[in-house]
Amino acid sequence: MRAIGHVRSPYQITASIPKGLGATHDAEGTLEILPEFEPGLQDIEGFSHLYVLWVFDRGKPGDAGLIAHPPSDDRPHGVFATRSPSRPNPLALSVVELLGRDGAGLRVRGVDMLDGSPILDIKPYLTSVPPEHVRRGWIAEAENRAQAEGEG
């Protein structure tokens, strides 16, 4: 695989990126697509949101093993039950809101990537799963515990 472009983001260090329960991703950035791939953006403007497949290029894939310790919980979880950047293959998936297109640049909101992260692919965001059918696993449990602790 090769990068089709790079993310321009306000984040230079991971500590600046919101994390943990209740974190929201409102930061704006640009998906800078290489000129040779610009024809592939034709008709993308009509979509409100995009999937962005990108690379955790500054991670250490092997270091954390298969058990992750997400900032949103004080309990460990299998890496494939998390969105941890330390995983066997350093592949990332973000959903961003498309604000506009300037040639080969896509202005987006909702970046959680470091500046310069390589982009492997972009696809329109579509889902056929009704919200009431989505289960949120340990994240819902962690939220419930945090709420109970807050009330206690």
Ligand SMILES: C[S@@+](CC[C@H](N)C(=O)[O-])C[C@H]1O[C@@H](n2cnc3c(N)ncnc32)[C@H](O)[C@@H]1O
């Ligand atoms: C929890 S991951 C989620 C990323 C994506 N939304 C996903 O689910 O695959 C986001 C974190 O990855 C880290 N990160 C962002 N860009 C990175 C990069 N280029 N290399 C390594 N880690 C990165 C930051 O610590 C950031 O808070």
